[in-house]
Every structure is written in structure tokens, then in C-alpha cells.
Amino acid sequence: xxxxxxxxxxxxxxxxxxxxxxxxxxxxxxxxxxxxxxxxxxxxxxxxxxxxxxxxxxxxxxxxxxxxxxxxxxxxxxxxxxxxxxxxxxxxxxxxxxxxxxxxxxxxxxxxxxxxxxxxxxxxxxxxxxxxxxxxxxxxxxxxxxxxxxxxxxxxxxxxxxxxxxxxxxxxxxxxxxxxxxxxxxxxxxxxxxxxxxxxxxxxxxxxxxxxxxxxxxxxxxxxxxxxxxxxxxxxxxxxxxxxxxxxxxxxxxxxxxxxxxxxxxxxxxxxxxxxxxxxxxxxxxxxxxxxxxxxxxxxxx
Amino acid sequence: xxxxxxxxxxxxxxxxxxxxxxxxxxxxxxxxxxxxxxxxxxxxxxxxxxxxxxxxxxxxxxxxxxxxxxxxxxxxxxxxxxxxxxxxxxxxxxxxxxxxxxxxxxxxxxxxxxxxxxxxxxxxxxxxxxxxxxxxxxxxxxxxxxxxxxxxxxxxxxxxxxxxxxxxxxxxxxxxxxxxxxxxxxxxxxxxxxxxxxxxxxxxxxxxxxxxxxxxxxxxxxxxxxxxxxxxxxxxxxxxxxxxxxxxxxxxxxxxxxxxxxxxxxxxxxxxxxxxxxxxxxxxxxxxxxxxxxxxxxxxxxxxxxxxxxxxxxxxxxxxxxxxxxxxxxxxxxxxxxxxxxxxxxxxxxxxxxxxxxxxxxxxxx
Numbered sequence: 001x002x003x004x005x006x007x008x009x010x011x012x013x014x015x016x017x018x019x020x021x022x023x024x025x026x027x028x029x030x031x032x033x034x035x036x037x038x039x040x041x042x043x044x045x046x047x048x049x050x051x052x053x054x055x056x057x058x059x060x061x062x063x064x065x066x067x068x069x070x071x072x073x074x075x076x077x078x079x080x081x082x083x084x085x086x087x088x089x090x091x092x093x094x095x096x097x098x099x100x101x102x103x104x105x106x107x108x109x110x111x112x113x114x115x116x117x118x119x120x121x122x123x124x125x126x127x128x129x130x131x132x133x134x135x136x137x138x139x140x141x142x143x144x145x146x147x148x149x150x151x152x153x154x155x156x157x158x159x160x161x162x163x164x165x166x167x168x169x170x171x172x173x174x175x176x177x178x179x180x181x182x183x184x185x186x187x188x189x190x191x192x193x194x195x196x197x198x199x200x201x202x203x204x205x206x207x208x209x210x211x212x213x214x215x216x217x218x219x220x221x222x223x224x225x226x227x228x229x230x231x232x233x234x235x236x237x238x239x240x241x242x243x244x245x246x247x248x249x250x251x252x253x254x255x256x257x258x259x260x261x262x263x264x265x266x267x268x269x270x271x272x273x274x275x276x277x278x279x280x281x282x283x284x285x286x287x288x289x290x291x292x293x294x295x296x297x298x299x300x301x302x
Numbered sequence: 303x304x305x306x307x308x309x310x311x312x313x314x315x316x317x318x319x320x321x322x323x324x325x326x327x328x329x330x331x332x333x334x335x336x337x338x339x340x341x342x343x344x345x346x347x348x349x350x351x352x353x354x355x356x357x358x359x360x361x362x363x364x365x366x367x368x369x370x371x372x373x374x375x376x377x378x379x380x381x382x383x384x385x386x387x388x389x390x391x392x393x394x395x396x397x398x399x400x401x402x403x404x405x406x407x408x409x410x411x412x413x414x415x416x417x418x419x420x421x422x423x424x425x426x427x428x429x430x431x432x433x434x435x436x437x438x439x440x441x442x443x444x445x446x447x448x449x450x451x452x453x454x455x456x457x458x459x460x461x462x463x464x465x466x467x468x469x470x471x472x473x474x475x476x477x478x479x480x481x482x483x484x485x486x487x488x489x490x491x492x493x494x495x496x497x498x499x500x501x502x503x504x505x506x507x508x509x510x511x512x513x514x515x516x517x518x519x520x521x522x523x524x525x526x527x528x529x530x531x532x533x534x535x536x537x538x539x540x541x542x543x544x545x546x547x548x549x550x551x552x553x554x555x556x557x558x559x560x561x562x563x564x565x566x567x568x569x570x571x572x573x574x575x576x577x578x579x580x581x582x583x584x585x586x587x588x589x590x591x592x593x594x595x596x597x598x599x600x601x602x603x604x605x606x607x608x609x610x611x612x613x614x615x616x617x618x619x620x621x622x623x624x625x626x627x628x629x630x631x632x633x634x635x636x637x638x639x640x641x642x643x644x645x646x647x648x649x650x651x652x653x654x655x656x657x658x659x660x661x662x663x664x665x666x667x668x
Contacts, residue, residue, distance in 0.1 A: 045667055048509050049509070049666070050505065050508055050509055050666050050667045051666055051667050051668050052666065052668070069665070069666075070511070073508075073509055073510055073511050074511045076509065078505075078506060078509040080502055080505050080506065082502045083502075084501060084502035084503045084505060084506050085503065085506075086312070086316070086503060088315070088316060088319045088320070089312065089315060089316075089319075093312070093315065096308070097308055097309075097311075097312045098506075098510075099308075100304070100305055100307065100308025100309075100311075101305050101308060101309070101507075101510045101511070101512055102305075102510065102511060103304070103305060103511075143506075
């Protein structure tokens with residue numbers, strides 16, 4: 001059980017975290033969703049006792065992250081955003097080293113990492129620096145898990161990893177969760193949010209909407225339209241000029257339009273865009289997904 | 303396996319895998335000893351000199367012959383006028399002029415006090431001093447060999463103890479050892495710790511149960527072994543190649559080296575606790591350690607000739623004590639009773655550095 005209460009942290013004039021509070025439940029896969037520079041890494045550093053907050057406190061199963069840092073460092077597994085294992089050591093040697101650091105033998109907890117590690121086990125004698133991005137992340141996860149931590153903290157584990165490896169990685173996380181490990185994952189990828197039990201949006205050092213992904217989507221009252229037209233490049237700007245538009249942003253091959261008005265209709269928007277000299281206009285109502293919710297939430301805040 | 307043992311194994315693997323650096327670590331000390339040993343040696347041998355013989359008698363000719371046959375000097379120029387001396391020095395064709403006074407032979411025979419003047423090119427002060435001492439020695443022995451000469455009332459007899467031929471390498475070897483050991487140990491450890499900071503792995507180490515003490519000892523141990531090998535290499539080179547005598551006990555020499563290596567490692571850790579990047583650590587070790595070790599350990603420039611504030615500075619730098627202790631043991635054959643004070647000073651320095659390093663070691667990122 002993790003309780004984060006009113007955390008503030010500044011670096012000089014920059015406010016990295018602003019009154020951040022949330023809770024993570026036992027054995028939960030918790031997602032921290034937000035863009036680069038939102039404050040995810042700083043929050044993690046405070047969470048795992050690597051930084052002191054300016055104010056507020058963090059309790060991990062009752063352990064204070066400043067006072068009880070020694071105890072905390074025994075029960076967490078941490079995987080930084082940057083690949084930080086030893087590239088000149090082999091896969092096996094890296095794993096062996098981290099096992100020794102935590103005073104465990106690799107065999108003891110091998111079952112926990114088996115699902116992850118068996119993908120890289122055939123390359124056991126290869127230097128970690130010669131692994132692909134996806135394999136590096138799997139090795140880093142294995143090393144972070146080898147002492148069976150109570151809390152696993154992963155900072156953007158899938159950044160720079162191909163789509164297939166990303167999926168495998170998330171499958172691995174589910175297995176880890178089933179083994180009873182609580183995990184907090186930071187990611188800038190909105191589609192990964194749906195894979196978490198609960199998520200929190202983070203932007204500019206503020207936390208919003210801590211809930212299950214389903215509830216967050218359900219709670220969204222705005223109507224979302226997908227718009228396509230011949231002039232895709234100028235379309236977001238044109239859309240923003242329409243009355244009642246809360247946000248317009250490129251989304252795949254369309255522009256998503258979040259309308260404040262609950263009675264907004266696709267036909268009406270289409271007519272308005274044609275008046276603005278758009279050609280081949282197509283407007284469809286779509287169900288909101290996490291990314292829409294994030295943008296709406298951030299917009300609401302402003 | 304304990305965390306510390308695992309850390310030492312991991313650290314040793316880093317060192318062994320980086321074979322290019324490893325080669326440099328073994329080649330540099332050897333190269334330094336050979337280069338400095340051969341080049342810095344300031345032995346007097348076949349130095350080109352001029353002779354200004356004002357007497358032109360048989361005795362002055364004998365003296366000239368004696369100087370020429372000493373092996374130290376090679377008279378290449380005959381000077382006939384005072385005004386020729388300065389230009390000859392300027393052109394660099396000679397380093398010293400022996401001026402034999404008028405009526406040299408007859409004054410000598412009649413006990414009137416024959417005069418020989420030595421004029422040295424003091425633009426290189428140390429060399430000039432050394433040359434004049436050597437020349438004086440040759441002339442004294444020439445005068446002593448003449449039965450007719452009444453001995454002077456006070457006879458100064460100079461004997462160079464422990465290093466009778468004033469062999470420069472005897473000075474250089476302990477100095478090079480001081481230099482090589484402090485650079486390899488302090489610079490390499492500080493680099494290896496700052497590398498982990500740059501790489502980001504320090505973040506994981508900090509977030510683990512490893513204590514600063516474990517990290518530091520884990521880092522230090524492999525370099526301790528490496529530096530010991532280096533110390534042995536340098537001593538053996540000095541002993542076998544440059545014939546530096548080993549009059550004291552090997553155990554004591556080893557102990558001195560061990561203490562010095564420990565001290566250097568502690569210094570390296572301290573540097574890395576303060577330096578955020580490898581670049582900073584490197585410059586700090588080079589300017590903070592290399593230069594003071596070279597200049598203020600008494601290895602190239604004699605400490606006695608320095609202004610008081612530089613002498614004071616040299617007292618708070620550990621290499622000085624090491625060089626003194628090594629010289630005492632190797633050349634003078636001193637025992638522990640003589641060098642224990644210097645050992646204590648070095649141990650104290652080491653402990654202070656180590657304590658400061660453990661204290662300064664950041665257990666968090668900010």
C-alpha cells in the first residue's frame with residue numbers, strides 16, 4: 001500500500017511536482033500517464049527514496065521514504081528510464097550481480113522472472129550492450145525483479161521498444177502482478193494506460209483523474225468526433241475556431257474534436273467546416289479513448 | 303554470495319574487459335620509469351667545456367690533461383681572451399670554462415697559492431652547480447697528488463653518502479613510483495565511479511540496499527591489486543635496470559607502498575564523490591594530483607630550495623612523505639624506527655580522505 005501525500009518538489013525556479021497526492025493499492029498495476037517532462041521521473045525518484053520532497057511525504061507500507069530509506073531500498077525493484085545495466089557484462093553476469101546485491105541467489109526467484117528471462121536466456125553469454133532494445137528492457141526487468149521486490153517501479157520501460165516487444169513486456173507485467181508484486185509504471189503511451197488496473201494522469205507536475213481506465217473513459221461527458229478533410233494540415237486550427245470546441249488535435253489519420261456541447265451533431269460540424277472552405281469533409285462520432293480523456297483533462301485544468 | 307563480494311567481482315570484470323585501458327595501465331608506468339630514468343638523470347659525463355690557460359706551463363698542461371681524462375669533462379675549446387667566454391656560452395658550444403691563473407706552475411711550486419677559476423653557465427643553475435662541484439673535485443685531487451703542495455690549513459672532504467656517484471635515477475625511481483601509483487589509483491577509481499554516475503547505473507546502485515561503504519570498498523579493492531602490481535613493476539625496473547640499491551627490507555617497502563596506495567585510493571574516491579562527470583574527475587586528478595606530485599614531492603626539484611609557502615604546501619601533500627620513506631628504505635637502508643612517522647602521517651591522510659569520501663558520498667540523487 002503506497003500513500004503519496006501533498007508532494008511538492010522544485011528545481012530552482014522550476015516546479016517539477018505540485019501538491020501530488022494519490023494512493024496505490026496492494027498488488028495493483030498502476031499507470032502514471034503523461035508526456036515527457038510531466039514530472040514522472042521526479043515523482044519516482046521521491047517514491048523510491050532517491051530524492052527528498054520539498055514538502056509532503058510518501059509511505060510505502062508504512063515506511064517513510066526519507067526516514068526509512070534503507071528499509072525501502074530492500075523492498076523495491078527499480079528500472080530507470082535509461083538503460084542502466086552494465087553493457088560490458090553479459091546477460092547472466094548482470095543478473096548474477098543484481099542477485100548478489102540483494103543477497104539472493106538467482107535460482108531462488110527464478111520462477112518470478114522465468115517468463116521474462118527465457119526470451120533472453122539463449123543470449124546469456126552475450127554482453128548486455130549487444131542486445132536489442134526490447135531484450136535490454138527484458139534484462140533490466142529481470143534484474144529489477146530478481147530479489148522479488150514488494151514494489152516494482154518502472155520508468156518508461158517501453159520507450160524506444162518495438163510494438164511486438166512492447167506487447168510482450170506488458171504481458172510479462174501481468175504475470176509479475178499475478179505473483180503478488182505491486183507495480184507502478186510510467187509511460188507516455190496512452191494506449192498502454194488501458195492495460196493498467198488504475199491510472200493517474202500527470203502533466204506539468206499535477207496529478208489528475210486517479211481511477212480505472214474504464215471509469216475515466218466512462219466519466220468523460222464531452223462528445224468526440226473524428227474529422228477528415230482534404231486539408232488535413234490546416235484542419236486542427238480550423239476546427240478550433242468552431243463554436244463550442246474544447247480541443248482539436250491530430251489523432252492517427254484524423255483530427256479529434258472534443259465538443260463541450262452535449263448536443264453537438266456530426267452533420268452540423270461538417271456544414272461549418274464546409275463553410276470554412278474545407279473539401280471532402282467527413283465527420284463521425286467516436287467513443288472517447290484514454291488519449292481523448294487525457295487531453296480533455298489537461299485542457300479542463302487550464 | 304555477499305553483496306560486497308559480488309561487487310568486487312563485477313568491478314574486476316569491468317577492468318579486465320577493458321583491455322585497452324589495462325594495457326595502458328601496465329605500459330605507462332614502465333614507459334615512465336624508462337623515460338624519466340634515462341632522461342631526467344643529471345649525471346655529469348663528457349660535458350663540453352672550454353679551457354683558458356693563462357699560464358701555459360707544464361703544470362697547467364698537466365691539469366688540463368687531468369680534467370680531460372676525468373671522464374666528466376671534454377675540453378673542446380681553447381679560450382684565449384676573457385671576451386670569448388660569454389659568446390661561447392651563448393652559442394651553447396660549451397657549458398663551463400676552466401680558467402688557469404697566470405704563473406700557475408711556478409706559484410704552485412713556490413707555494414704562493416695557484417689560482418684556478420671555474421666559470422659555469424648558470425642559465426641552468428642546477429647543472430652549473432653540479433658541474434662546478436665535479437670540477438672542483440678533479441682539481442682538488444690533482445692538487446693533492448702533488449707532493450710539493452703544502453696541504454691547506456682546512457681541508458674540506460666531500461663524500462656523497464648512499465649515492466656516491468650522485469646517480470639521478472636514485473632520486474627519480476621513488477618519485478616515479480609516487481607519480482604512477484597516485485595517478486593510476488586515484489584517477490582510475492574516480493573515473494570508474496563517475497562513469498557509473500554518467501551511465502545511470504549509480505541510480506540503480508543507490509536504490510539498492512548497498513551501503514556507501516560497500517560501494518567504495520567494492521570499487522577500491524580491484525584497483526588496490528592493480529596498483530600493487532604496478533608498484534612491484536616499478537621497483538623491479540629500478541632495481542634491475544637502473545641498479546637502484548635495495549638496502550632496506552622489502553617488507554617495509556611493501557608496507558609503505560600499500561599505505562600509499564590506500565591513501566591514493568581514498569583520494570580518488572573523494573574526488574569522485576565531489577565530481578559529477580568523468581571529465582571533471584579527470585581534470586581534478588591531473589591538476590590536483592599529477593602536478594603537485596611532480597613538483598612538490600622533492601622528486602624533480604629539491605624542496606630545500608623552495609620558498610617557505612611551497613614547502614609548507616608540500617607538507618600537506620602525501621607524496622612527499624612517500625618519496626622520503628621510499629628513499630630512506632631503498633637507498634639508506636632505514637628501518638621502521640626511522641620511517642614510522644611518515645607512515646603514520648600517510649595512514650592519517652588516508653583515513654581522513656576515506657572518512658570524507660564516505661561522508662560526502664551521496665546516498666540520494668540531489
